[in-house]
Amino acid sequence: MKEPLIRMEGVSFDYRLNSEEVVRVLRDVSLDIYPGEYVAIIGHNGSGKSTLAKHFNGILKPTEGNVYVAGFNTKDDRYRREIRRRVGMVFQHPDNQIVATIVEDDVAFGLENIGVPPREMRKRIDAALEAVGMSSYRNRPPHHLSGGQKQRVAIAGVLAMEPRCLVLDEATSMLDAHGRREILQVLRRLHQRGMTIIAVSHHMSEAAEADRVLVIEAGRIAMEGPPREIFQRQELLRRLQLDIPVATRLAGRIHERVPDFQPDLIHPREIVDEVVRIAGKKGAAG
Ligand SMILES: Nc1ncnc2c1ncn2[C@@H]1O[C@H](COP(=O)(O)OP(=O)(O)OP(=O)(O)O)[C@@H](O)[C@H]1O
Ligand SMILES: [Mg+2]
Structure with missing residues (x-):
């Protein structure tokens, strides 16, 4: 079995509101993410x-428990650079980034x-722009690009940091x-190409792309599994006010x-494919 790239062990997290009050937002979360996995995280607003x-990259550190990235504990500031180099973050607003x-x-x-030395830099910029299909825009001003292109x-x-x-x-x-x-x-x-991907999303069709879906409820993992299994648990999803992919809804109907x-x-x-299969069977029977 491969070593996990990210391991969370019994992680709880409190935001401090003021000198007296804290609010617990993560509760005893344990999970492993393996190299090359594609994991989707879904959950209601504020979950x-x-x-x-x-x-996952040490921007926040657990109040209780530990997070290890490639074996480095995120609580240890000596590993900060090693951790940030391995796990890159992309946020919601393309303009802010x-x-x-x-x-x-x-x-x-x-x-x-x-x-990074100039020659190496050149190589990495070329590879990163190629990977996102933006090579031909390299000399353009970003503010003229569409939201999807900016992102x-x-x-x-x-990617240029080679995480x-x-x-x-x-x-x-924020995209259409x-x-x-x-x-x-x-x-x-x-x-x-082998990159490990962790995507938080509220679009269920996006979560359907993942190998594994984590459903978060009130700071805990409420369920996890392959999207095909998760999206059959419709009662629980409804209770958590989560949608199911359009394809799943249609297939159910x-x-x-x-x-x-x-x-x-x-x-x-x-x-x-399923319509074609059923139609084929009918054709063969009739
Ligand atoms: N800096 C902060 N200080 C205090 N409370 C916070 C802070 N950031 C988030 N919270 C609270 O922690 C809880 C979880 O927030 P978080 O942003 O992680 O949820 P989320 O699932 O990403 O929500 P959304 O779907 O709206 O993005 C919420 O109740 C939120 O109000
Ligand atoms: Mg959020």
């Missing part, structure tokens, strides 16, 4: 998803800060449907009328 995500006036300068920003530039800036894991906190929520598809495509490609129709579908393309 603690962002707080959890900020523990862009700092330069030319796309390639923006991607270079983090590299300049850690003193791809933000992702390139993180092993990308954590995205609602990175598509087209921009969301652009980002999903990038994530799929990075995942195929059709299954009620056509019992032979598989109910546990999560992707639109599976609906098409």
Whole structure:
């Protein structure tokens, strides 16, 4: 068994409101994330998803318990750089993450800060822009780009640091449907190349892309598993005020009328395949 890239052991986290009051937001969370995994995190507003995500690279440190990134305890400040280098974060607002006036300068920003030599920098910028499909925009000013393109530039800036894991906190929520598809495509490609991906999302069709879904409720993991299993637990999801993917809803409805129709579908393309399968059977029978 491979070593986990991220291990959380009994993590609880309190925000301090003032000198007397604290509010507990994470409660005894334990989880392992393995290299190359694609994990989606879903949960109702305020359930603690962002707080959890900020523990994955040491932006926040546990009040109780421990988080290890590649074996480094995030509580130990000596490992701060090792940890940040391995786990990159992408946030919600593309505009807040862009700092330069030319796309390639923006991607270079983090590299300049850690003193990467110019030749190596060139190579990394090229690879990062290529990975997000933005090579031809390298000399453009970022403020002329669409939301999805800006977010791809933000992702390139993180990729240039050559992390092993990308954590995205609602990175598509400010984007239109087209921009969301652009980002999903990038994530799929990075995942195929072996990148570990952790994506917080409130779009269930995005969570359906993951290998594993973590459902957070009031700072705890309420359930976890492959999306196909998670999205069949519809009663629990409804109780947590969470949606299910459109494909799953449709498949469920059709299954009620056509019992032979598989109910546990999560992707639109599976609906098409299932319709074709059933139609083929009917054709053969008739
Ligand atoms: N800096 C802070 N100080 C005090 N309380 C906070 C702070 N940040 C978040 N909280 C509280 O912690 C809880 C969890 O917040 P968090 O942002 O982690 O949830 P979330 O699941 O990401 O929510 P959303 O879906 O709205 O993004 C909420 O009740 C929130 O009000
Ligand atoms: Mg959040």
